């Protein structure tokens with residue numbers, strides 16, 4: 001992110017519903033808008049504060065190092081053990097919320113925030129307690145802390161595995177109660193036994209390393225895991241059926257999703273060897289708990305060690321918890337001092353970064369755009385938004401746009417250009433001027449879909465330097481009428497095209513007319529019959545109206561034929577000035593556009 005700085009400035013487009021607003025990648029221009037200028041230092045503004053510091057609500061216990069870090073940037077409200085009602089009541093006063101697994105961040109929470117909540121930080125891995133669809137619809141970024149508790153979770157998995165195999169959890173209270181029952185607590189050995197890992201991601205891999213050290217034969221079921229990573233650790237990836245058929249111990253390390261929900265069910269247990277032992281430090285919901293109870297009672301499952309439950313805390317009469325062959329812990333996987341300090345710092349950095357405008361590397365509901373891609377795309381990001389704003393203002397009537405065709409011309413191969421950011425900004429430009437919706441990278445595709453805006457993207461590979469990510473961007477809006485007929489292409493679509501020159505966005509084509517104007521301030525487009533004196537007349541009228549002209553350019557089909565004049569202006573002309581321009585005889589049509 002070295003090429004960017006982040007400033008706190010008012011949003012460009014419209015007032016925010018709260019003191020903090022998300023104006024993703026709007027440009028705040030630190031120099032007066034005169035043309036030509038030197039390239040500006042771009043400032044990406046994601047959140048712009050109109051007044052005080054942002055407020056971050058920490059809803060569950062977080063390591064002190066993380067709290068201290070948050071306090072350097074924001075007002076921090078640590079309110080633990082809130083009811084849903086308490087949370088909903090507070091949330092409209094908060095810009096960010098940090099939770100662990102104990103808080104359900106439901107649609108109701110996002111609705112109650114009334115647009116103020118911009119970041120939810122999950123201080124841990126699993127985000128199954130956050131309604132991601134609702135977050136995205138509300139333009140709220142969700143970030144997590146996916147790495148700092150990996151080892152703790154893996155160590156807890158191994159602790160449960162060994163404690164279960166040697167009956168430690170049962171034997172210990174018995175001894176404390178004065179019972180010396182050595183034959184009752186004879187265990188099973190681990191060496192040479194097959195451990196199946198369901199899910200071979202960060203935690204699964206760390207469990208594998210440790211289990212191999214215990215002499216176990218480790219295999220894994222994970223259709224998405226890279227085979228070379230498994231090979232490097234000496235783990236074979238197997239099919240689901242093979243996993244069920246061969247396991248002596250089966251340990252779960254997958255996220256809870258629609259696909260993994262109740263993946264251990266009656267069918268799965270029916271395939272397993274009699275006497276299999278189950279460990280779950282992932283999520284309660286990946287096991288059909290009633291099916292597990294049946295399998296324990298029938299003897300298919302000899303023992304289970306559970307850290308997580310479908311309902312947490314589980315009800316007091318939960319038959320699994322009370323089962324004599326089940327050992328349990330209260331969701332302790334991530335609960336080591338070291339992991340909690342690490343997670344707290346990881347999430348604090350992610351949340352503060354997101355509030356400052358950095359694209360979080362751990363964003364869960366937004367595309368992750370690497371910093372180097374972001375750096376080179378920055379001027380094009382601005383161009384994309386400006387072209388969108390310009391194109392939609394050329395549409396006649398308030399019906400908006402139903403479809404947009406975006407053409408990216410580049411000397412790079414089609415696979416070497418990440419357009420998600422550009423698409424999001426074009427969507428922002430097309431939608432924001434005609435609605436009250438704030439569009440950002442999180443909700444752009446959702447907002448477009450919701451408004452029935454179809455986006456078609458195409459790439460043209462041009463000769464040129466692949467150093468530059470793009471030569472030009474072109475937008476075409478089909479099936480719309482235009483308030484400026486000169487903006488229509490031969491096929492009747494509104495067409496605008498632009499490129500980046502010296503780091504600044506430029507408009508280079510309107511309809512079939514080549515133009516060249518820096519996309520700053522506002523713009524007047526005039527269509528006229530090409531003849532001497534027009535530029536002077538328009539210039540004088542604007543001068544009389546105290547409107548500073550920063551640039552003029554004329555694009556014509558041929559001498560004495562029709563031409564389009566683009567005039568960049570710093571101030572908005574009053575109606576009288578615009579009326580006078582319209583009265584110039586040779587001018588056939590004109591339009592004033594705010595960028």
Ligand SMILES: NC(=O)C1=CN([C@@H]2O[C@H](COP(=O)(O)OP(=O)(O)OC[C@H]3O[C@@H](n4cnc5c(N)ncnc54)[C@H](O)[C@@H]3O)[C@@H](O)[C@H]2O)C=CC1
Pocket residue numbers: 125126127146149150153198199200201202203204221222223224225253254255256259260281282283307308331332333334335
């Ligand atoms: N008990 C606790 O306190 C803790 C629990 N966890 C949980 O452990 C689980 C794993 O965490 P990480 O390893 O950090 O996540 P990860 O994302 O690194 O790994 C998850 C793995 O599951 C795999 N997977 C996804 N869908 C699958 C499917 N249908 N079948 C098989 N594999 C599938 C993925 O390909 C991935 O390799 C998560 O559920 C997380 O919430 C993590 C930390 C602490």
Ligand SMILES: O=C(O)C(=O)COP(=O)(O)O
Pocket residue numbers: 100101102123124125126127149331332333334335
């Ligand atoms: O990181 C995870 O997925 C966990 O399950 C840890 O949960 P916790 O933060 O301890 O409530």
